[in-house]
Each structure stands twice: as structure tokens, then as C-alpha cells.
Amino acid sequence: MQDNDLFADAARELLRDQCTPQVVRAIEGGGSPQALWTWLEEGGFADALVPEDQGGIGLSLAQVFGVWELCGAHALPVPLAETMVARALLAQAGAPCPAGTIALAEGRLEADGALRCAEVRLGRVADSVLVQHAGGWQLMPVARAASEPLAFCLDATLRWAPSQVVLAPVLRPGLPEGIDLRTLQACLTAALLAGALMDVFQRTLQYANERNQFGRAIGKFQAIQHQLAVMSEHVFAARMAAQLGCAGDGLFPDRLRVAIAKSRCSAAALAVAETGHAIHGAIGFTEEYDLQLFTRRLHAWRQSAGSESWWHAVAGQALVDGHAGLTLDLLRRATDVAEEATAE
């Protein structure tokens, strides 16, 4: 807990100063992410999950949860959380680590030997992509890919020609049973969502306290109070779920816990974005007002690495096909975290 807090405190200050809404807008508008990344790299955050004997800090998922949450709360437009996971995987595979940021993506080898990643989150600003495909894992440089834009402005579809694919060695990081790239990405995305959910809630609460209509703050109206109460319930539950997703003392999460984390945070994303905009009214709908930086991400992250329904199916299979007897026993397995993870 204390390591976690110290680490998060350092990130909080840096992100507050360097990842301002202006910086987010500039990068979304095509500006270079390099200056922002340099700050983060120099802060030592990107190597947090790499073991100490390989030059990292050797933290666990539970210990970086706070930083990931902050990345979400600042709409960080570079893949810090992804780079942290990718560097740890590379270290585990014994592969050299390139400079710069690394996105994570599922890929497909095409008949001619090309490699295509239909959806690379932050693929427009990343330096490399760690790709998992049917034949293993490969680290691909973004500069060598053909890039097409996707719906969210910082994401991209990337395709590497066969001549590029053969240059990249196939890596085999040792992953536990059931853990794949999507699980890892869902785990970190849930933490990002938890941070963004909290931010949207706090903004909306503040707006309700400041905006006057009918001679008083709109937050004094019971109808608005109840909407905010329901919104806060989603934020409260989603954060607990995201913490569950990151529970554990190593690099790898538990797949069922990730199913809980990603589905609960995704469901909350929809509800919180909706109420946030409803309470803000027209001003929240403008480009210049910061709310949109976060609500657009709530939707993008909900849709990333499996929406709630995708993970409901995973959890449902664990419960219906992989479990017999009382639901309570699977609930206990999913929520009773190991002692070390609760140490304060």
C-alpha cells in the first residue's frame, strides 16, 4: 500500500503538471507526444513492472494500480500502462527492450505473411507494438507499418508487410494458463476506466454545485442529487472491481477477476458518461470544455479489449461450466485476495 501510494504520488504531480488538457488536445490534434513521454520515462514509471534484477522496479500489478488510475484520470494520450506491461513481458521473454512507447494489440497473420492489427489502441502515437497472434508474440516498429485511422483519433489499424514480419523474432513470454494479451489489456483498461470514471464524477459534482438555475445550485434539486447518487454508486463499485482486476503480487492478473473488472467498469462507463453529459447540459457537449476529453475515452475504453458482454460470457462460462455448487464459493475465490496484497 505504501509503495503504491508513494509511486502514485510521484505520478500525480507529474501528470498534473505535464498532462494538462491543453497537452492532451495538442497530441490528439496531431502534435508530438515526445515531450510528454520523456517526462514519464525520466520519472521511471515505464520500468515499474520489470524485475529489479533486470533493471526495473519490480512492482506488482496491485502496486501500479494507483498510477494506472491516474493515467485514466488525466486522459493520458500516450501508452504508459501498455508500455509498463510490454516491457515486463519483454524482460520475461529475454528480449531486448526498445526505446520509447509500446502499444499492445492482437494481430492476424495473413496468407502472404503480412501481419495486420485491426485495432491498435494509441497506435498513432506509439513507437512500437507488442503483437500477439496465432504464431506467438512479435515486437513491431510502428514506423514500418502502413497505418490507417480508426474511429478514436489516437488509435490505428496497422499492417506490416511480410518483409518486416520476418525481421522481428517470435517471442515466447511465459504466460500463465488463461492469460493472453486481451486479458492484460483489459486489466489495465479497467484501471484507466476507474480513474476516468472518478474524474467525470468529480467534474459533474462540482458543476452541479456551481451552476445556478431557478435561483440556486442545480445540485440542490433532488432530481439532480439522485442522479449523482446513482452515478457515485457506479464509480464506487467500478473502482473496487478494477482493484480486484489488479489484485495479486506479480505481473499477471487472474482471468476471472479481470472479467469482473473490465465488465463492471465498462458498464459504469456507459452510465457515468450519460449522466455526466445530462447534468452538464450543452456546455459539456462543446470541444472547448474538458468533459469531452474524458467521456470520449470512457466510450473508447469500454469498447477496448472486450466490452462488458464479452467479459460477461467469460465470467458466465467460469460460473456455469467451470464451477459447481454454491455461487458463494466462486465469489470467495474471486474476491478473497492474498494476504500480501492487502498489507498496509
Place this chain on the structure above:
Amino acid sequence: MSTLDSLTLSRIPAEDEALRAEVRAFLAEAVKDLPAHVRARSWGGYDAAFSRKLGARGWIGVTLPPEYGGGGRSAFTRYVLVEEFLACGAPVGSHWIADRQSGPLILKYGTEAQKQHYLPRICRGEAFFCIGMSEPNAGSDLASVKTRAEPDADGFVLNGQKIWTTNAHHCHYMIALVRTSGTAQDRHKGLSQVIVDLTLPGVTVRPITDLSGDSHFCEVFFDNVRLAPDALIGQEGQGWEQVTAELAFERSGPERLFSSIVLFDEWLAWLRTPEGRSESAVRLAGRIFTELAPLRAMSVSIQAKLTRGESPIVEAALVKELGTTLEQFIPAAIADDLFGRDSAEVPLELLRTLNYVTEVAPSFSLRGGTRDILRGMIARGLGLR
């Protein structure tokens, strides 16, 4: 740090978990002949003989000190017991209130004589309590209670009426919130809690049949009931503060998550058969599970706060709101699954359980503070009031 990010993952201590296997084995035998639609009543199910059996095993009043017949164990031991009772559908309604609220209240505010008098019998499963709060004109607006205990030289004279009192017709005592001074306009001032022996002359208990045909709640009339001075529990005039503290403890427990769990497990058992399995049902099961899991983690985390002596009132209200919403979603969603199929031979017992839970589900968000009252509390906690 705000209320919304105040929870850390917590774990039930190993010494409390140690009891679980023994309780599970006992319950497996004790409820094996009860059909699911009866087990679904759980903390609404009345069985005095069963309560005495639990008392004999030391599983009532487990947190009370040994000198009063209790188990001297932590609140987490009780948490484990309650999870098992609810998940297995044990009929724990008879002693539920005495175990959850009345015993701890008497321990906290009672005189030595009161503790000696009531607590050992509570722990044996021989003294059952009900809570006298609501009145015909005092529901959500609890501070407007009119039932009056007029102090005199011999104690109090009690007049008035309580309503919606769960299990009053099967209970020995009521802890009632009454006015001992002032008028209803004084609101929170002048209220006190008194223990009323329900066998006293002047007490009339009338069961009210609910929409499912059960008679679990009652109206209770007091007509010049003479109460001895030691009927007062705690301080005269401090009734509101005592009641508020009591409510905080009852809002985040497993009973706010698991009211539909017997139905959920009964449905899952059918989904695990070839006739019952469908992809959409599996996905729905996953949805419910992924909502239950964070709630269980939150409930355990809040219990850890309570154990440390903190008072997480808003957190508890958040859990109750979320938990009861899910409890009500479960029968609605299961019905849609079962009756959204082209044809299926759904087991009759599953349908009976579904029917029972569907009928009683509205009560989940009424008991212990309605949805709207809780949202108001949450709004206050957020600084909006």
C-alpha cells in the same frame, strides 16, 4: 481521498474463515429436505427450533462477550456465519434481529442488569426480538413517531401503534423507538428506545398478510402498557442517535447482496444441464456474477472498517443501494431468460422459487431505508445537502 475511493481490498481473517467448513457441513444436513422456494425465504424464514439448534452450537450472539453467553468472536466470524446461512437458505428469521441488532444494542447501551437479563437468552436462541420503528404516519420520516412512553413514578406508560414490524407475532420483545418527552414537532429530540415485553397487558399484535400470502409483518398496538423503569435502553432522549448508529451496521452486510442467491443458484443448477444451457443465459449469469463480486469485496472491506471502529455510513448506503438493485434484477432477468425461450421444460421448483422471489423483491429496497432515503443520504455524504 473521498468516500468513493476509500475502500481497499480486504480479506476475512483466517481464524474467522476457519469456522466456515463446520457451518457448511451442519447446514447441508439441516436444510437438505427444504425445497428451494422455502430456502429462498432465508432471513424471512421463521423456525424457532432451528434457532435453538444454532444457539446450542454457539452460533447466535457470536460477537457478544462470553460472560453473557456469547462467543467472544469478531464481527468477521459473524460475517462468515451469515454468508453461509444466506447462501444455503437456512431459516434464520426467528433470531435474526436479536443477533444482528438487539444483542449488540443491549451490549452497547444496556445496564449490567439488562445485559444479564437478555443476552444469555438471545445467545441460546430463546429470546427473539423485533424492531418497532415504523408507524402508520412515520415511515421514511422516522423522526415523526408519535408512540409515547410517558414517564411516571413507576416507570412509563406506553400508548400508540407500530406497524410493519417483522415477526412481532413470533417475538418475545420489541425494541421500540418512542417519544418520552416533547411532541412530534421536536423531531429528533425527546425520542428514546424502550424494550417492550410483548406479553404485557395492553399489547395487541396483529399479523398482516403480505402479497405472497405470508404473514411475516405485523401491526402492534399499545394501550396503557405499564413499563418498568428498566424498560428504557440507553439514555432517555438519545433514541435518535442510538437508532442511527444501529442502521449503519445493517446496511452493508451479506443480507443486502444475497436475498436472491438461492434463486440464482437454483437457476444455475438448471443451466448446467443440457436442457437448461443457452449462450445468452450463460452471459446473463456472468453479468450477475460480475456485479456480485465487487459488491462482496466492498461489503467485506466495509466490515473491515467497522471492525476498526470506523463509521462508514455513506459507504454502507452505497452498498445497500447497489446490492438491493442487483437482488431485484436477478428475479426479473431470470424470468426473462426462462420465458424468452421457444420451449423449455423448466423445473417446477425453479418456477416456484422464481415466483416467490419475484413477489417479495419489492421489499428488498424498502426494508432498512428506502431507495430514495438512501440516495438522499448519499447526496448528503457527497456534500450536496
